[in-house]
Amino acid sequence: MSKLSLTGRLITSAGKNIKSLVTYLPAVEIANYICVDRIYPDLEFFYEAAKNKTNLKKVSDIQEDIKHELLTGAIGAPLSLTIVIEDKPILFTKDEFGCLEYDRASSFVIGNVLLLIAILKTLGIKAPLFSSRPCASEIKKNSVFRQMLAKEEILLTFVFNDENGLSEEQVREFFFKYTRQHTSLHLTQFSKPDKEFPLKPFINKLAQDLNFEQYGGVSSKSKHVKVSENYLTTEYILFKFIVGSVAGAQIQETCMMSDDVTFSSGQRVSKVLSDGYINYIEAFLVTWIQPLKLDNKSMRAGFRLSAQIWQALSLVIHQLVANGASIEDVTKAGLLLGKLDYNKKATHWHDCEVMGLDSNGRLYKNSANSTREYRNGLAIYFYNLISNDPDYPS
Incomplete structure (x- = not known):
């Protein structure tokens, strides 16, 4: 009918x-x-x-x-x-x-x-x-x-x-x-879903400054990028990326988009970003996404656009800055990890403790016991790759 x-x-x-x-x-x-x-x-x-x-x-x-x-x-x-x-x-x-x-x-x-x-x-x-x-x-x-x-x-x-x-x-x-x-529907990320969330201006700034549109743009319709879509990432992933970069793993995991995210000290993430931290995030991402310019289609395959990969990378930025890395150091780190093969068949995943082969022994997949363990394990792996690279400043 x-x-x-x-x-x-x-x-x-x-x-x-x-x-x-x-x-x-x-x-x-x-x-x-x-x-x-x-x-x-x-x-x-x-x-x-x-x-x-x-x-x-x-x-x-x-x-x-x-x-x-x-x-x-x-x-x-x-x-x-x-x-x-x-x-x-x-x-x-x-x-x-x-x-x-x-x-x-x-x-x-x-x-x-x-x-x-x-x-x-x-x-x-x-x-x-x-x-x-x-x-x-x-x-x-x-x-x-x-x-x-x-x-x-x-x-x-x-x-x-x-x-x-x-x-x-x-x-x-x-x-x-x-x-x-009618307040029966509970939305975990939003207390006021029809209002602009506090960190939205910083997401807009990243998307504009780094011209995300040329890579497919940023979706506001879903939490994660679907295989059938051409988006580079989503507002949700960028929100988690920003918070992880500034505040680390624990706050990244528990924060909600409707919140004006704060540290335990009461300091606001938005204030830290406004004071210049956003420059570290841009410096990393501008070099990390460069390979997509050369070969957008094949580079999108595998783990590169995974939400957990992005969140793990943000924790790398957090650790680098905490250890005194300069803008130039973070830029170099983005370049090194941008060149990494994110294909599910890439043999280097063998050295990552939270990756394991599937039942057919062909593709690597998450082998951790929880999402948190997987994300943190990836962050440790990425950080070690940078630290051990001879081209990265010691």
Whole structure:
């Protein structure tokens, strides 16, 4: 079905093009009328941030609440979702009712995302967060509950503009407004996700000064660079890179993008950067990315664009500066590590304690017990490569 139709109560406001249509559907039908597994392209970053233990626990609690309400008849909150239609739908009206004709692919759930996940997980339907198929024992155990939920009516509010459609900026703004007014969705990196985070100006400065655009630019849509994308890196990776370079491993690991990151002494990372530390970071990166100029495609392969590699390199900068390295020394270090072969077949990884061959004995991979151990192990390896290089000033 390329076009879908839904009838419901139409809500309009004088002088506004944004309209709402309120209707009901049984839970089992939701996936037929809404693109439930869609992550809006401009909000990928925040969905990545939403994949955390707090939200997973909330989803489980919501499932238990609904189960208790359906099986015992206890009072509970009405199950409701808010959906935006991005493209321009067709609207037929009669009195206070409307019939909406739209493309399912243009729909996106803005409101009550965790409730949506709880419903989909219970019914065994793929979800944008924490998606997993229930095992046979789960299906058997919750059979009655699942059947009852499948028939339960869900209140749906469709928000749309049948004259001009909704722009990406409007969808994004609506997502943040809903998240601000309904605080159930916990975003690990953002307390105010619609606001510019404190270190954003320094990320912008790096991207501009080093002309990252010629290498693919910086993504603000996701935490990590995907294989299918041409970005050099992401805002999240650069944030961690900057903090690691200035403040070291512990603060790098625990800091959040919404914070004005500080040392234990209370000194702000932004102040240190403004006082000149940003020059060390630029000096390192300007030489480290030089090989990408010569052969962007092949140089992007392997580990070079890995978030853990970038974070480990930042810890190298931190150690070099802590040991009294000059701008020239850091520039030389970037050049030496920039020439390194980051291919997964590169034999030098044999000397790195946190790298090991895969089961086929062909490609190197992370062999550490944790992400922290892997990142720190890489940093030690890179630092030793510099220290032992005859061209590096002792």
